[in-house]
Amino acid sequence: MKFPDVILQTAAxxxxxxxxxxxIYILFAGHNNPGGGFIGGLITAxxxxxxxxxxxxxxxxxxxxxxxxxxxAVGVMLALLTGFGAVLFGVPFLTQVYQYVNLxxxxxxxxxxAFVFDLGVYLAVVGTTVTIIRSISEDL
Amino acid sequence: xxxxxxxxxLPFLYTIFVPLFFKKLPRIHTGWFVIVIxxxxxxxxxxxxxxxxxxxxxVHSVPWIASAGIHFSLHLDGLALLFALIITGxxxxxxxxxxxxxxxxxxxxxxxxxxxxxxxxxxxxxxxxDNLMVMYVFWEATSVxxxxxxxxxxxxxxxxxGAQKAMLITVFGGFxxxxxxxxxxxxxxxxxxxxxxxxxxxxxxxxxxxxxxLLILLGAFTKSAQFPFHIWLPDAMEAPTPISAFLHxxxxxxxxxxxxxxxxxxxGGDMNWFWIIAIVGTLTLFWxxxxxxxxxxxKALLAYSTISQLGLIMSLLGIGSLALNPDFAAExxxxxxxxxxxxxxxxxxxxxxxxxxxxxGILDHETGTRDIRKLGxxxxxxxxxxxxxxxxxxxxxxxxxxxxxxxKEMFFAGVLAANTxxxxxxxxxxxxxxxxxxxxxxxxxxxxxxxxxxxxHPDRLDKKPHEAPIxxxxxxxxxxxxxxxxxxxxxxxxxxxxxxxxHSVLPGLRLPGETFYVKIKAWHGLNTELYMTIGIVVVGxxxxxxxxxxxxxxxLLPHKYTLGSLYDNGLAGAEKLSARITSTxxxxxxxxxxxxxxxxxxxxxxxxxxLLDAFGYDLSTNAEIGLYEYILxxxxxxxxxxxISVTSRLTAIIAVGAVGYLVSLLFxxxxxxxxxxxxxxxxxxxxxxxxxxxxxxxxLKTEVTRIRVKISNLLISVxxxxxxxxxxxxxxxxxxxxxxxxxxxxxxxxxxxxxMVNAILVDFRAxxxxxxxxxxxxxxxxxxxxxxxxxxxxxxxx
Numbered sequence: 001m002k003f004p005d006v007i008l009q010t011a012a013x014x015x016x017x018x019x020x021x022x023x024i025y026i027l028f029a030g031h032n033n034p035g036g037g038f039i040g041g042l043i044t045a046x047x048x049x050x051x052x053x054x055x056x057x058x059x060x061x062x063x064x065x066x067x068x069x070x071x072x073a074v075g076v077m078l079a080l081l082t083g084f085g086a087v088l089f090g091v092p093f094l095t096q097v098y099q100y101v102n103l104x105x106x107x108x109x110x111x112x113x114a115f116v117f118d119l120g121v122y123l124a125v126v127g128t129t130v131t132i133i134r135s136i137s138e139d140l
Numbered sequence: 141x142x143x144x145x146x147x148x149x150l151p152f153l154y155t156i157f158v159p160l161f162f163k164k165l166p167r168i169h170t171g172w173f174v175i176v177i178x179x180x181x182x183x184x185x186x187x188x189x190x191x192x193x194x195x196x197x198x199v200h201s202v203p204w205i206a207s208a209g210i211h212f213s214l215h216l217d218g219l220a221l222l223f224a225l226i227i228t229g230x231x232x233x234x235x236x237x238x239x240x241x242x243x244x245x246x247x248x249x250x251x252x253x254x255x256x257x258x259x260x261x262x263x264x265x266x267x268x269x270d271n272l273m274v275m276y277v278f279w280e281a282t283s284v285x286x287x288x289x290x291x292x293x294x295x296x297x298x299x300x301x302g303a304q305k306a307m308l309i310t311v312f313g314g315f316x317x318x319x320x321x322x323x324x325x326x327x328x329x330x331x332x333x334x335x336x337x338x339x340x341x342x343x344x345x346x347x348x349x350x351x352x353x354l355l356i357l358l359g360a361f362t363k364s365a366q367f368p369f370h371i372w373l374p375d376a377m378e379a380p381t382p383i384s385a386f387l388h389x390x391x392x393x394x395x396x397x398x399x400x401x402x403x404x405x406x407x408g409g410d411m412n413w414f415w416i417i418a419i420v421g422t423l424t425l426f427w428x429x430x431x432x433x434x435x436x437x438x439k440a441l442l443a444y445s446t447i448s449q450l451g452l453i454m455s456l457l458g459i460g461s462l463a464l465n466p467d468f469a470a471e472x473x474x475x476x477x478x479x480x481x482x483x484x485x486x487x488x489x490x491x492x493x494x495x496x497x498x499x500x501g502i503l504d505h506e507t508g509t510r511d512i513r514k515l516g517x518x519x520x521x522x523x524x525x526x527x528x529x530x531x532x533x534x535x536x537x538x539x540x541x542x543x544x545x546x547x548k549e550m551f552f553a554g555v556l557a558a559n560t561x562x563x564x565x566x567x568x569x570x571x572x573x574x575x576x577x578x579x580x581x582x583x584x585x586x587x588x589x590x591x592x593x594x595x596x597h598p599d600r601l602d603k604k605p606h607e608a609p610i611x612x613x614x615x616x617x618x619x620x621x622x623x624x625x626x627x628x629x630x631x632x633x634x635x636x637x638x639x640x641x642x643h644s645v646l647p648g649l650r651l652p653g654e655t656f657y658v659k660i661k662a663w664h665g666l667n668t669e670l671y672m673t674i675g676i677v678v679v680g681x682x683x684x685x686x687x688x689x690x691x692x693x694x695x696l697l698p699h700k701y702t703l704g705s706l707y708d709n710g711l712a713g714a715e716k717l718s719a720r721i722t723s724t725x726x727x728x729x730x731x732x733x734x735x736x737x738x739x740x741x742x743x744x745x746x747x748x749x750x751l752l753d754a755f756g757y758d759l760s761t762n763a764e765i766g767l768y769e770y771i772l773x774x775x776x777x778x779x780x781x782x783x784i785s786v787t788s789r790l791t792a793i794i795a796v797g798a799v800g801y802l803v804s805l806l807f808x809x810x811x812x813x814x815x816x817x818x819x820x821x822x823x824x825x826x827x828x829x830x831x832x833x834x835x836x837x838x839x840l841k842t843e844v845t846r847i848r849v850k851i852s853n854l855l856i857s858v859x860x861x862x863x864x865x866x867x868x869x870x871x872x873x874x875x876x877x878x879x880x881x882x883x884x885x886x887x888x889x890x891x892x893x894x895x896m897v898n899a900i901l902v903d904f905r906a907x908x909x910x911x912x913x914x915x916x917x918x919x920x921x922x923x924x925x926x927x928x929x930x931x932x933x934x935x936x937x938x
Contacts, residue, residue, distance in 0.1 A: 038909075080910065
């Protein structure tokens, strides 16, 4: 925006990290605790939005040099492909499977294709939301 | 997944690589990379050849949307194999031909071959699908890809016009077919064509039998360019000639024929089926042949001749369907011969019409025109093309020693049999067939002699004509060789190819072990059929010689009463009407749009609640409302009231955001952490987005509105508010439907997830979530393009 807000900028620098970490936690937690790809995606998007509010469009563009359109597209593709992946195994479209495996450090962990799907949703939400915000704010 | 599935999907998958070949290897014609696919598929289908009529056909099924009875199931029987071989065989030749026809330097070859492969895959999908819904998907895919192919030279207005016409007419028919397929599927309780055929006796008495038949026929007739839907085909000739050769000889228009043949076992015994197909087919046969004579563009001539020949095949299928009628059981052999004629002619037509289209393409390519009035005397300059035209043209005319003669004779045998063996007034059938064949003969003469004999006018041609490169000549030569050899050795194909195909069109007609021995003979004595052919030659030659004298017949019908102008005026009228209707309510005021939406919701939702008597309340089971909840609800109400009274947009937005946050607190109280979280974040983002978007809006000011508008606004807003309050209360007590919650109770066992909300989102209702993310992303890209495009246009003006 137009004028630098020192308090907001200083706070944002710290808050963005906290929000980001929280959003990733939410994304992973979705399986067994409140959360999931949609909420996680929105929280990440709100963290980026906070950056946009605190700094200007160019600065944020330098901080996160990513094309969010592509991130959104990757997310949608991921969600679609997990669906088609099920077809390859001869089960109906979008059938999700899960399995408990013992991972190093983490111990017994439930892994499921649902998470890949959720990750797709997460990326789609982040990509879309930031694309919208960015296109409108670049127009200001 | 089976190899057969892979065969259908291969052209689709390969399209991903075509642009890469075009970009990375620009020195090699992209066609050389593409030709591998049809060739490979052709060989693959040959390995399944011949299909045994006794053994059950090859069926492979992959569940797709199993809950709706939609499986991606494919089957390969005689009929499907015949079509698959024609599609891939002619496809190979067409791609080879296009390598020499399409310029490597000037044309967007990657688009061309991507469309072509899409089209080929879709065609294979149609003929191999066993599931009606899957077949419909492929059916529409051919409409879309043929639209792209016809509009390949989209810079030309006529190409776009032709493509739109083909699209509108075939999609209209496709939609009718979908309805028909849904009806027959409902009646039979399955979408599998094999199972539907299996229960055809019980289906005939179903109330939906006749409507389903009519709708499916509508789909077949529009696709196969039957009268009066034939008007799209001549305009589709704007496509590049290899495409015309492919679409209009072997594939697109044959899809309708395939549909009729495929459904003959279901509807065949019905007299309506016979009458409709025989009448429409014969009418198309006559009209196409009649109109072909007046054409001066060689491609248009071939287009009308395609229409006419398709009518011939259709009418034969109509006659042959009588074999399944129990009233004609004694004469079934005669009608079975008609089906043989249909299949044989379908094969012949694909071959000789493909050949003729390719020759016309060569003429166009080498002389720069397709206008008969400019062409002439090319015989000595282009001897190979001339020979090919003679073979193709005379085969179409039905003369020996070409395969067309055999199927034409069989066609006459079929119409004569229909006349003698049905005790109804069908004398018109052989007469119409004969008259149409005379016209066919005449336009074949025009095609051959007006182009290649007579005086040579080098001044009328743009280029100096010479024979085409060998690569362009090979495909039509191959086809011409088939035409000739099919005359001398017709039975080579008949046992292995036609007999299994007949068996799929007329299943259960013969006892197991007993087969209809197909024997096609060139000479069968001096019979009526032969006299008919002799008559055709005599009268046809006469018509050709005297065309100048009777050609004025075509001007009797004023242009504005033709079907083409009916279509044009209808389209223009529909556009005008819809523009007028749209402008009455799309007035650009957000206020109006919201009113429409709200009034509609009130009427629809409120109305259905009243009709179902669903309003009502039962608060007896409610827990006591706590103080905290009262406070929250009160705060929400006060804030909502505050929103409408403020004069600054900023305040209003923040107040709306506050309402949202308070609602999320309510969710927390009711122990829905997922909802609360979502609500909280959504509220944050939307508030920020509102702030961004409202930045562009002018300052809020009190609008001066008439009292009547104010009252209606008040009514609508109170109405919608009251409706939702009532629904909320009613949802508490009434149970209109069986609750779905028991389905989710086993969430942990089913999905391994302890968070049921998330399990619903990503597992139970994953299909919804997936489509929602697609919609979300599409909306995001929409916003992006709207803003960015507007900006770049602004930048362009500066």
